[in-house]
Amino acid sequence: MKVKMSRKDLLSGIQRVQGVVERRNTMPILTHILLEAEGQKLAFFATDLEVGIQGAYAAEVLEPGRATVSARKLHEIVREFPEGLVTITAQPNHWVVIESGKSYFRIVGLPPEEFPVSPSIQHEEQIRINPTLLSGLIQRTLFATGENNPQYILNGILIQLEKSATEEGTIRFITTDGHRLAVAEGKVSGTWKEREAGIILPKKAVLEIKRALDDGDEAGEPQLFIGENQLIYRWGTFVITSRLMEGEFPNYKQAVPEHNDKKVTTQKEELEGGLRRVSILAREKTSAIKFSLESGGIVLSASNPEMGEANETLETHFEGEGFSTGFNARYLLDALAALKGDEVTLEFKDALSPCLIREESEGFLTVIMPMRV
Incomplete structure (x- = not known):
């Protein structure tokens, strides 16, 4: 050569x-x-x-x-x-x-x-997807993927495909690390089998696909080819192949809370700023902050016996009986970063229930479990 x-x-x-x-x-x-x-x-x-x-x-x-x-x-x-x-x-x-x-x-x-032989791309199941959509699906769910989680399957991303009456169908990305959940979906076209359980990709493969999308300038749309135990991503001359993970992913629908009737809406940028400032004095291992809903708005506070305490009030409209709960500030910031809009609505049921954040216009929702503070 x-x-x-x-x-x-x-x-x-x-x-x-x-x-x-x-x-x-x-x-x-x-x-x-x-x-x-x-x-x-x-x-x-x-x-x-x-x-x-x-x-x-x-x-x-x-x-x-x-x-x-x-x-x-x-x-x-x-x-x-x-x-x-x-x-x-x-x-x-x-x-x-x-x-x-x-x-x-x-x-x-x-x-x-x-050198290992590269796998064949001849698969019956082919999906065409807009590169901006695929990048967005990954960006809005990757943050909730497990990192060396002892539950091996939580270190992957569940991908579900649903057919419709037309050629278009729905692709859905689901991730959870046991403390939070993220779901994002969009429209795709192509031919595929109905899989109730979906397929599970390792996080490493999804990171490489995201990097390829960020760096790529290929013509046309990326394609996904699904085999019995592998998924192939192709965009122009660039190809990523990945083994599928084996195991049963948790039923994400059971983790999405219902009847969260206590809702508060605020500016996303203000909430992000408040969380970053108050979490400076939160315990480093847990990033735990106290989240209180009052008639005057949202009160964020943190206390660290070794460092001191901090609190900040975000003025917003809230009706109903107030309560206090606790969250990992980093988890809230990750969820807010996935939102495209300027406003965010947080939905609660009570102090012991998860917080639900959704952006229905973008097909996105995330659930964050509370913690003791």
């Missing part, structure tokens, strides 16, 4: 796939990127066996072929090159030469045959 391409495109290709590469892995081949030169493109492929990423960039292919090279070392080398052409040459015994200007690097690779 011998190929020439711009340093800019080469660096972009490495950066877009190396997110799944584990620096320490029991399988050395998984610390490498597979490079494949064919036609007028150089393709990149990296995987950790759960999530795989592929991308292709324009290049001058002098000799087609394949090679593997350490993802970390290749990135460090190319990052330090000045702008210009970079030449990559595969040599006998899996050595790889990288040249740019007067710089010359010769690093050892591994047999390309050892």
Whole structure:
């Protein structure tokens, strides 16, 4: 293999796939990127066996072929090159030469045959989705996903698909870490099977899809292909494959409170500011703040025996019997950041019940469990 391409495109290709590469892995081949030169493109492929990423960039292919090279070392080398052409040459015994200007690097690779085979994209179930919609669904639910949660399945995102009488259907993203819940939905088109339980994607795959959407400038709409045990995201020449998680996701409908008749509406920016200020003196481990509803509005307060106390009143209209409860300030701030509007309505039943926030025009709702303060 011998190929020439711009340093800019080469660096972009490495950066877009190396997110799944584990620096320490029991399988050395998984610390490498597979490079494949064919036609007028150089393709990149990296995987950790759960999530795989592929991308292709324009290049001058002098000799087609394949090679593997350490993802970390290749990135460090190319990052330090000045702008210009970079030449990559595969040599006998899996050595790889990288040249740019007067710089010359010769690093050892591994047999390309050892690299895992990229999965086929031939699946009957195909979904077309607007990139802005998909990015929004992820952004509005990712915050409630578990992080190394002992309940393994809570570290994933549940995706439900519903058919309608027309070609359009509904896609719904659901996340929970046991303390909060987020649900966002939108319209999609395509062909898929009805799955009552939905499919569950690992958080790592969703993060990579979000990064690809933020960085991507491909033409057309992204496509999702669903197989028996995997999901494939494709947008132009960029492909992400992910294994589906196995297990039963909690029934989110049971966590959405009903009859929350105590409602208070306030400016989102004012509430965010108040929460950030008061939480400065909250206990660091829990970020617990006291949330009181009174006739004059909302009173936020925090007390820390080692630091002191803080309180702030947000003037707003509230009718009914007041009460006090407690929340993790960070959880409330995460939920508010997912809202698009300038106003927010918080719905309560009593001091021991969850807080419900919804933005029906955007197909979004979130539930936050109270805590002792």
